[in-house]
Amino acid sequence: MPTVRNPLQVLKEAKQIARDHGCFVVEKADPKGTRYLVYRRTYDHNECVGARFSVTSLHKLVCKVTNFH
Numbered sequence: 001m002p003t004v005r006n007p008l009q010v011l012k013e014a015k016q017i018a019r020d021h022g023c024f025v026v027e028k029a030d031p032k033g034t035r036y037l038v039y040r041r042t043y044d045h046n047e048c049v050g051a052r053f054s055v056t057s058l059h060k061l062v063c064k065v066t067n068f069h
Helices: 007-020 055-066
Strands: 023-030 033-040 047-052
Antiparallel strands (some): 023 033
């Protein structure tokens, strides 16, 4: 039987994966809810690679961007 993970744990894991692979996550207040933006650190500037509204889709995006399985 699958268990439901705590959204806070999923968010912390996504942030850790991003940090380990040269990215970072920013949380922005939005009229629709909290928007999570993923940025890649580069030498000249930081590049936004995507944004999501849910924690689970953020985790999937971070895994896709960082090639984390």
